[in-house]
Amino acid sequence: MTNIQGPAIFLAQFLGDQPPFNNLKSICEWAAGLGYVGVQLPTWDSRVIDLQKAAGSKTYADEIKGIVNGAGLQITELSSHLQGQLVAVHPAYDDLFDGFAPEAYRGNAKARTEWAVQQLKYAAKASQNLGLKAHGTFSGALLWHTVYPWPQRPAGLVETGFTELAGRWLPILNTFDENGIDLCYEIHPGEDLHDGISYEMFLEKVNNHPRACLLYDPSHFVLQCLNYLDYIDNYHERIRMFHVKDAEFNPSGRQGVYGGYQGWVQRAGRFRSLGDGQVDFKSVFSKLAAYNYAGWAVLEWECAIKHPETGAAEGAPFIKDHIIRVTEKAFDDFAGTGSDEKFNRKVLGLA
Template identity: 75%
Template sequence: MKTMKGPAIFLAQFMGDEPPFNSLDAICAYMAGLGYKGVQIPTWESRLIDLQQAAESQTYCDELKGRIAEHGLEITELSTHLQGQLVAVHPVYDKLFDGFAPEAVHNNPKARTEWAVQQLKWSAKASRNLGLDAHVSFSGALLWPFMYPWPQRPAGLVEMGFEELAKRWKPILDAFDEQGVDVCYELHPGEDLHDGDS
């Protein structure tokens, strides 16, 4: 049985160029001073984590956990919200979402998707190396331009969109399964997995 440990905070919205929001140690000291017990790490923020190294090195992960523990904090989850969004981008949004990927894959949706998938797979291994059993992400949105029901969608369009979403996410979910880590999707408008009722 798990018990709530919190409070914890997602660091992405606080990172910036000014102290104490510009480095791992500074932001951890600041958040601990506010009474937080845990931090959710955005994996695209290189000032907080080197995702590839975390996937490939247990030593790196042990040192990262140790640095955070020095501030009285622990990592609650890794986050791939931005990379998860890039797993499934409707072409109408290509230019808008390129900004979330490295410049080397801009204007190349196939390469951008491959980059995002690799990021998620590294996150599965990094989560395991950090001793985490949950991970947070976005699903992406192939169908979002069709949310409004006019003009009427052709029969089968929604089913086709979800089949493609499943095809893209199945290898990623398998990678997380192999590491014993659950993927938890943040659901809200702009994500295909948002159901409208919630």
């Protein structure tokens, strides 16, 4: 077995215009001061990385890596969640998602998609230049508006949707393969890949592509009432990234999974800081360790109640305390008698 790496922190929710959150050097020093040893970088935020430049220049990539290493940290992975979302957008969501793209591409869905695809390809090369192994993203969605359909879905609609989605992602997956990077989809409501079944349908359409891997985040499964521990049993061979995020689901006679259009604080299901929700992290870390997950445990803070800096400060020791130092021997080795084939046959009465 291999020890899980960490604690690490995803910087997306902490970046801002005020120090120490306004540039890579200072935010890394802040994270290191809290006890983190790794940072996950959002590729859409120029305060921490120029993605195209990192893809085109090994020298620049080394500079970024040097800034992070100078704070005593490692880069765990890059994230392209916003760009991945734009690989597949149903027209009903065009205006809402336009803000994820540069202004030059807004109002032009075709150009926006082409930009997003290129961004993912840059991410593959940038990850290689940085010496990384995995990359996190979203799948985007063409079918989400039909997730609980009325009127019913037309026959063949899901098949057509996943065929199209796979066609858009296959060239990207091939680029990641060429660069030796696992592309990890965060399974998430709002994406066409939102649970195990939808991931399996996509995997079939991309011919079980070896780079079509998973970013595991149990919080999204709590809110779907999906068994997040069984999920590890089912898909551990594909899990290459891990967001450590907590959540709680408290249904009532007035609302359930869909939340009644309420804000995050008022919903039955909401994200919480680590230890404040319902995720059984002892079991999560135990299962991942048993299945030899060798990647990073990365805090993603999205609490509806607690201040982000408090959540970050509490997150590092929480993750550190849950990482299991795996054993190199069995507890009953002291009682072993040794064996060989002849002895084993004797024990079985076959001598």
